[in-house]
Amino acid sequence: MTTVETYSTLTRTETAPRGLIGAAPPTHAEAEEVQRKYRREPGFPVPILIAPATLWLVVFLFLPLLSIFIFTFWKSTGHGMAPAFTFDNYRAFFVTEGFFDPSNPDFLTPSIFLRTLWTTFRFTISVMAICLILAYPMAYFLSMQVEDFKWQLALFLLVMVPFWTSYLIRAVAWLPMLGRHGLINEFLISIGAIDEPVSFFLYSEFSYTMALVQLYVVLAVGPIFFSLAKIDRTLLEAARDMGATPFQIFREIIAPLSLPGVAIGMIFIFVMLMGEFATAVVVYGGKTSTTGTVILNYYAIANYPFAAVNAFMLMVAMMIGVIVILRVVDIRKEL
Amino acid sequence: MERSTPERRRKARVKAGFSVYYAIFLIFVYGPMFAMFTLSFQGPRGGVTFPMRGLSFFWWEKLAGPSAVGDLKASLVRSLILAVVVMIITALFSTMLAMAFRKRFRGSGALFYAVMAGLMVPGVLLSLGLASLLRQIGIAPNWWYSGLGVHVVWTLPFGFLVMMAVFNRFDARLEEAARDMGADEWTVFKEVTLPLITPGIVAAGLFGFTLSYDEFARTTLLSGAQNTLPLDINASLTQRVQPTLFALGTASTIFSLLMIGLFIVIYTILYRRSR
Numbered sequence: 001m002t003t004v005e006t007y008s009t010l011t012r013t014e015t016a017p018r019g020l021i022g023a024a025p026p027t028h029a030e031a032e033e034v035q036r037k038y039r040r041e042p043g044f045p046v047p048i049l050i051a052p053a054t055l056w057l058v059v060f061l062f063l064p065l066l067s068i069f070i071f072t073f074w075k076s077t078g079h080g081m082a083p084a085f086t087f088d089n090y091r092a093f094f095v096t097e098g099f100f101d102p103s104n105p106d107f108l109t110p111s112i113f114l115r116t117l118w119t120t121f122r123f124t125i126s127v128m129a130i131c132l133i134l135a136y137p138m139a140y141f142l143s144m145q146v147e148d149f150k151w152q153l154a155l156f157l158l159v160m161v162p163f164w165t166s167y168l169i170r171a172v173a174w175l176p177m178l179g180r181h182g183l184i185n186e187f188l189i190s191i192g193a194i195d196e197p198v199s200f201f202l203y204s205e206f207s208y209t210m211a212l213v214q215l216y217v218v219l220a221v222g223p224i225f226f227s228l229a230k231i232d233r234t235l236l237e238a239a240r241d242m243g244a245t246p247f248q249i250f251r252e253i254i255a256p257l258s259l260p261g262v263a264i265g266m267i268f269i270f271v272m273l274m275g276e277f278a279t280a281v282v283v284y285g286g287k288t289s290t291t292g293t294v295i296l297n298y299y300a301i302a303n304y305p306f307a308a309v310n311a312f313m314l315m316v317a318m319m320i321g322v323i324v325i326l327r328v329v330d331i332r333k334e335l
Numbered sequence: 336m337e338r339s340t341p342e343r344r345r346k347a348r349v350k351a352g353f354s355v356y357y358a359i360f361l362i363f364v365y366g367p368m369f370a371m372f373t374l375s376f377q378g379p380r381g382g383v384t385f386p387m388r389g390l391s392f393f394w395w396e397k398l399a400g401p402s403a404v405g406d407l408k409a410s411l412v413r414s415l416i417l418a419v420v421v422m423i424i425t426a427l428f429s430t431m432l433a434m435a436f437r438k439r440f441r442g443s444g445a446l447f448y449a450v451m452a453g454l455m456v457p458g459v460l461l462s463l464g465l466a467s468l469l470r471q472i473g474i475a476p477n478w479w480y481s482g483l484g485v486h487v488v489w490t491l492p493f494g495f496l497v498m499m500a501v502f503n504r505f506d507a508r509l510e511e512a513a514r515d516m517g518a519d520e521w522t523v524f525k526e527v528t529l530p531l532i533t534p535g536i537v538a539a540g541l542f543g544f545t546l547s548y549d550e551f552a553r554t555t556l557l558s559g560a561q562n563t564l565p566l567d568i569n570a571s572l573t574q575r576v577q578p579t580l581f582a583l584g585t586a587s588t589i590f591s592l593l594m595i596g597l598f599i600v601i602y603t604i605l606y607r608r609s610r
Binding site: 056065145165183186268275315 | 349350353354356357360361363364365366367368370371374383384385386428431432434435437438440446449450452453454455456457458459460461463464465466467468470471481484485487488491510511514520524541545546548549551552555556565568569572573576580581584587588591592595599
């Protein structure tokens with residue numbers, strides 16, 4: 001140890017002879033340069049690995065989103081759109097005809113588009129809440145109560161399989177359940193809860209909520225399950241040994257540690273529901289409009305700038321929602 | 336064997352309660368699908384709700400014949416081709432990305448969020464953005480490029496997360512050993528890395544295949560003149576609903592289930608082999 005140190009101090013001195021037999025090894029800076037020149041970083045070069053996917057995302061994700069933003073300032077020509085820089089589309093999104101006129105009955109009434117976005121948002125929040133209430137016990141059961149790993153995996157997969165099947169078909173499958181002669185009515189009559197079939201099950205807010213919850217609830221089970229499964233079991237044992245009640249253990253340990261999973265699941269459901277447009281047609285008979293349906297309707301009548309404004313405001317609303325969720329829970333530590 | 340104490344009995348009761356909840360949950364998730372399966376065998380005079388008026392293959396035969404919404408078989412073929420291509424690209428890109436993320440590089444944070452953005456952007460926005468952009472520059476959308484493009488944006492984050500998880504548990508010393516013995520990068524990848532990550536690649540492919548096969552929102556405005564199967568299903572919803580639709584839904588679901596089963600079997604075999 002000491003000899004090595006002496007040697008290195010010696011060679012670093014300015015006076016050490018260079019270019020002779022027993023010359024000083026290269027200085028620190030020289031050595032680094034040689035290393036930089038010849039060091040082969042293990043693995044394939046990063047640029048080659050990321051280039052194709054990055055390019056793909058630029059073309060099929062960023063350009064579309066960017067063009068939505070740009071088109072919000074363009075003007076509609078009736079059958080297409082033309083470049084312009086106008087805020088008319090935004091104006092039409094926010095305010096109606098008599099918004100600034102106190103004598104008009106529509107004075108200070110938000111436009112139908114803003115109200116649709118608000119309805120979409122409100123509905124999304126309530127469906128999210130129901131999904132959370134249903135999914136959490138499910139994930140808790142799978143991760144905490146099922147001890148055998150093979151069973152855990154099998155039961156988890158059984159819950160998750162619908163995620164890999166068509167959600168359109170799963171929405172269609174609600175039709176025989178909900179109608180006047182649907183299974184739910186038949187069931188309620190057979191147990192004597194009601195005398196006559198109730199018609200509000202289909203094409204109503206009830207059927208819409210029910211179908212959406214069933215379609216999206218599995219998306220919450222997955223992330224919550226993974227964050228619960230990661231919890232160190234010895235923590236729970238320690239708490240139990242120190243006399244904590246099951247409720248205390250849940251409140252103090254399980255709930256805080258599972259929050260990131262809850263947040264990821266909720267973000268996932270939130271963005272899906274905000275962009276939802278097909279289910280409403282199937283089980284609500286198209287009686288309600290979401291911002292998603294508004295966007296498609298304006299696309300269909302070739303008013304692309306106005307469709308773009310609705311889309312952009314939807315994006316803004318979603319970003320606000322996601323930021324609020326991230327404020328509550330810091331999931332960056334998890335990723 | 337442990338004795339039955341009050342504590343133990345309480346735990347058993349809690350577990351039983353949760354098991355009942357699990358069963359109800361499954362009925363909620365699968366119940367409507369089973370109702371649909373059953374009703375697809377409705378008799379010729381029956382409708383889209385119970386009761387069953389006889390039992391027949393009438394609606395299944397009708398499904399095989401010419402349909403009102405267009406050529407279902409051609410749509411199915413298009414959906415399958417698209418799903419296979421999306422599967423290959425997803426598996427390839429997510430493996431490459433996850434390998435890049437094993438190292439530190441500039442912009443890795445931004446790239447991570449960019450990939451994840453594919454999960455967060457609703458399909459209707461991508462559909463609208465790309466469709467109006469293509470329209471403006473005068474290119475007609477078509478399922479095999481604009482459809483393919485947005486499908487991969489949607490499936491890539493799933494595959495990427497799977498591959499990230501795979502490489503998190505990967506023992507890099509195996510590769511180092513091969514390198515020390517003089518193997519070049521291709522040999523290391525082919526002989527050491529690839530055999531170990533193949534199960535993960537299969538799982539990433541499963542996400543690519545199934546999510547693309549069922550994708551509807553992202554293809555809405557981007558498939559051009561020719562429909563994929565989910566678009567045809569959606570088109571038939573605007574007409575009077577008949578049990579044919581249930582037969583179609585049943586067939587499509589059974590196909591999805593078979594594919595999931597096939598992927599799980601392949602995954603299990605490869606996983607056992609890679610250990």
